[in-house]
Amino acid sequence: xxxxxxxxxxxxxxxxxxxxxxxxxxxxxxxxxxxxxxxxxxxxxxxxxxxxxxxxxxxxxxxxxxxxxxxxxxxxxxxxxxxxxxxxxxxxxxxxxxxxxxxxxxxxxxxxxxxxxxxxxxxxxxxxxxxxxxxxxxxxxxxxxxxxxxxxxxxxxxxxxxxxxxxxxxxxxxxxxxxxxxxxxxxxxxxxxxxxxxxxxxxxxxxxxxxxxxxxxxxxxxxxxxxxxxxxxxxxxxxxxxxxxxxxxxxxxxxxxxxxxxxxxxxxxxxxxxxxxxxxxxxxxxxxxxxxxxxxxxxxxxxxxxxxxxxxxxxxxxxxxxxxxxxxxxxxxxxxxxxxxxxxxxxxxxxxxxxxxxxxxxxxxxxxxxxxxxxxxxxxxxxxxxxxxxxxxxxxxxxxxxxxxxxxxxxxxxxx
Amino acid sequence: xxxxxxxxxxxxxxxxxxxxxxxxxxxxxxxxxxxxxxxxxxxxxxxxxxxxxxxxxxxxxxxxxxxxxxxxxxxxxxxxxxxxxxxxxxxxxxxxxxxxxxxxxxxxxxxxxxxxxxxxxxxxxxxxxxxxxxxxxxxxxxxxxxxxxxxxxxxxxxxxxxxxxxxxxxxxxxxxxxxxxxxxxxxxxxxxxxxxxxxxxxxxxxxxxxxxxxxxxxxxxxxxxxxxxxxxxxxxxxxxxxxxxxxxxxxxxxxxxxxxxxxxxxxxxxxxxxxxxxxxxxxxxxxxxxxxxxxxxxxxxxxxxxxxxxxxxxxxxxxxxxxxxxxxxxxxxxxxxxxxxxxxxxxxxxxxxxxxxxxxxxxxxxxxxxxxxxxxxxxxxxxxxxxxxxxxxxxxxxxxxxxxxxxxxxxxxxxx
Numbered sequence: 101x102x103x104x105x106x107x108x109x110x111x112x113x114x115x116x117x118x119x120x121x122x123x124x125x126x127x128x129x130x131x132x133x134x135x136x137x138x139x140x141x142x143x144x145x146x147x148x149x150x151x152x153x154x155x156x157x158x159x160x161x162x163x164x165x166x167x168x169x170x171x172x173x174x175x176x177x178x179x180x181x182x183x184x185x186x187x188x189x190x191x192x193x194x195x196x197x198x199x200x201x202x203x204x205x206x207x208x209x210x211x212x213x214x215x216x217x218x219x220x221x222x223x224x225x226x227x228x229x230x231x232x233x234x235x236x237x238x239x240x241x242x243x244x245x246x247x248x249x250x251x252x253x254x255x256x257x258x259x260x261x262x263x264x265x266x267x268x269x270x271x272x273x274x275x276x277x278x279x280x281x282x283x284x285x286x287x288x289x290x291x292x293x294x295x296x297x298x299x300x301x302x303x304x305x306x307x308x309x310x311x312x313x314x315x316x317x318x319x320x321x322x323x324x325x326x327x328x329x330x331x332x333x334x335x336x337x338x339x340x341x342x343x344x345x346x347x348x349x350x351x352x353x354x355x356x357x358x359x360x361x362x363x364x365x366x367x368x369x370x371x372x373x374x375x376x377x378x379x380x381x382x383x384x385x386x387x388x389x390x391x392x393x394x395x396x397x398x399x400x401x402x403x404x405x406x407x408x409x410x411x412x413x414x415x416x417x418x419x420x421x422x423x424x425x426x427x428x429x430x431x432x433x434x435x436x437x438x439x440x441x442x443x444x445x446x447x448x449x450x451x452x453x454x455x456x457x458x459x460x461x462x463x464x465x466x467x468x469x470x471x472x473x474x475x476x477x478x479x480x481x482x483x484x485x486x487x488x489x490x491x492x493x494x495x496x497x498x499x500x501x502x503x504x505x506x507x508x509x510x511x512x513x514x515x516x
Numbered sequence: 517x518x519x520x521x522x523x524x525x526x527x528x529x530x531x532x533x534x535x536x537x538x539x540x541x542x543x544x545x546x547x548x549x550x551x552x553x554x555x556x557x558x559x560x561x562x563x564x565x566x567x568x569x570x571x572x573x574x575x576x577x578x579x580x581x582x583x584x585x586x587x588x589x590x591x592x593x594x595x596x597x598x599x600x601x602x603x604x605x606x607x608x609x610x611x612x613x614x615x616x617x618x619x620x621x622x623x624x625x626x627x628x629x630x631x632x633x634x635x636x637x638x639x640x641x642x643x644x645x646x647x648x649x650x651x652x653x654x655x656x657x658x659x660x661x662x663x664x665x666x667x668x669x670x671x672x673x674x675x676x677x678x679x680x681x682x683x684x685x686x687x688x689x690x691x692x693x694x695x696x697x698x699x700x701x702x703x704x705x706x707x708x709x710x711x712x713x714x715x716x717x718x719x720x721x722x723x724x725x726x727x728x729x730x731x732x733x734x735x736x737x738x739x740x741x742x743x744x745x746x747x748x749x750x751x752x753x754x755x756x757x758x759x760x761x762x763x764x765x766x767x768x769x770x771x772x773x774x775x776x777x778x779x780x781x782x783x784x785x786x787x788x789x790x791x792x793x794x795x796x797x798x799x800x801x802x803x804x805x806x807x808x809x810x811x812x813x814x815x816x817x818x819x820x821x822x823x824x825x826x827x828x829x830x831x832x833x834x835x836x837x838x839x840x841x842x843x844x845x846x847x848x849x850x851x852x853x854x855x856x857x858x859x860x861x862x863x864x865x866x867x868x869x870x871x872x873x874x875x876x877x878x879x880x881x882x883x884x885x886x887x888x889x890x891x892x893x894x895x896x897x898x899x900x901x902x903x904x905x906x907x908x909x910x911x912x913x914x915x916x917x918x919x920x921x922x923x924x925x926x927x928x929x930x931x932x
Contacts, residue, residue: 126573131576133577137577140568140569144568152556152804153540153561156556157540160549164747169747195611196611196795197796199615229795231783232769236783237656240657241656332800348652350653350656351615351618362884363644365640378615379614380747381748382747382748382800383746383747384800385800386748468777468779
């Protein structure tokens, strides 16, 4: 397959063409799954070598001070802060997105309990683990103190009555790629006396965000998608500084103590974002993420966002011109403001098509029941990659390549 | 300093002399801090190289299946299970010790609520984070459903009345090295209708344990001390199979779901140990720990324990023969059955002595207010190392080397 010159010209003019070299990518592969697992930044590989051989291997326990392990959660947090529009001291890196969500849900409910508000409003098709964490908290508090209400997207604002404590949403839907207007929803929630918790799993590093300016209360997010921190990288938690101090989150481990090295028998929460730390976080995992974040140095998130939309437009446009297009259902909004950094296509043979694509060295992923997800990650994807991916998809569908037995669910196993 | 032949002879006869070569250790250093951070196993370095370059770098998202990332929590859990006397399917590796403690505390309280039991009995000088986690859970449940009672060691059994739900103890005290009789205390608790939760942070990998045989209910522990999994390695959680299924822990993230890849909007806990998983764990961190555990292959924990006691006996005996011994207070029991795998010495200049030792390439650590901790880790420590460490300590104390200004708290910063 020879890529048209018009496509190659887009790559030549791309202001982000230099950042691809910062990653180690498999050859001759179109990796359209950075929305699930970001690829390996060269800097992360080098950093891990140093952390393993010198810091762990030679300097051992002295590295907590000598190599700043003790400050990593805050250092990584502040780097993420610059990507999401948060001034320093409001983000820490630690634990998983789910665990961090439990922390901020607890704090938000405490704040709102004084107003007799106890409901958590969310979307029916929010990322399931977010809903599960509310269920878990409700199992402890009882439904008079914590009640999950899940609604369709267009019902959200109308239901923010004075029983509602929190509006908890994921900005970009993991399945469809639908992107909420975070600013408008936050404003509407505040008008109704409701606090907001945003899950930024599919937003951080993918588009400009202004959490401070938009007066977001709390947010959580993932280190291993658009932030490229490695498989299962630690997550992050944002708490606006106005919410520090007065309330305590219940996962009160020693790292969140005001004076952790005094080993006092009683918990005194740190009067800062540090209160959102719990146990000792993985230095290996956080170091990989710390180095990965440096690929954003000197890169403007507006530029990333513009290229992401151009890439997904190109992908949709190529496919729409093909006869096989009618077999797909495009789940992702055509409107730019409503589109995240992915394109989701439903197809009755979605699972097998995903397998066939991977076999053809075009990595996308599958989400039940029938959705193929294509992630568009401007730091390392070229317009040429998008063109090649589209050609592979067209060929697989046109030739019904996906009907080959090795791509069926029974032989291929789960796609994660 | 020339080590006496009698000491060298002990190393010659040591059945564990071959395992030292499995670690990368700093040269000419006595590393007596493996009870805080285990050193780097060669296998972990090699494994991380493969995980980073091949699995993350090349195989990317397909590694969840291709390289078994999706099974790592259980695989590592079962390896730890063999070290603590747990049959397969009762241990998973995930999160931090603190977070895992929150999970099992919640489950145990649920089980006991039916009997109207709500108190958590623990030791006043338990590792503080364990007490903090109970405080955190109590802040959610209220003190009628969760109340922390901290007692002195000798009061524990007498206070197990019918209000007590759980006896929560750390087997080996982090400061003094005192080791509880886990079997006897578990039996006494059960006789009083009380469930037990053991923190094995300073036990797992250091001594033989028989959790199944002793009918322990729940346990948690640390991956980065005697298990050598690297700084901030993921922790583990043990739940006896008789406690699976009927109760749900509240950190109900997607990895603990019965069918995580169905992305159902409602949480259904896995009817197995998997229910104790929450969010996505770090693959880098778990892989390092997974490889580290293989140093235990073919090694008997009875042999490890016997050598650990011989090492700490040697250390104490050398020091006791010196005049400076009277300056110290030995906090660790002389009785073998009551001694963990460390020796704790209190000294008014404990902080500065620890700094002077580190400067002399003998790594111990300090715990407020005045305790120097020496960890004895038989897989890589030689009798010669213990002799050398003792000589360095004696010289520093005899010559008052610790009075040099660079070892004072104001210049040296915190020892972690």
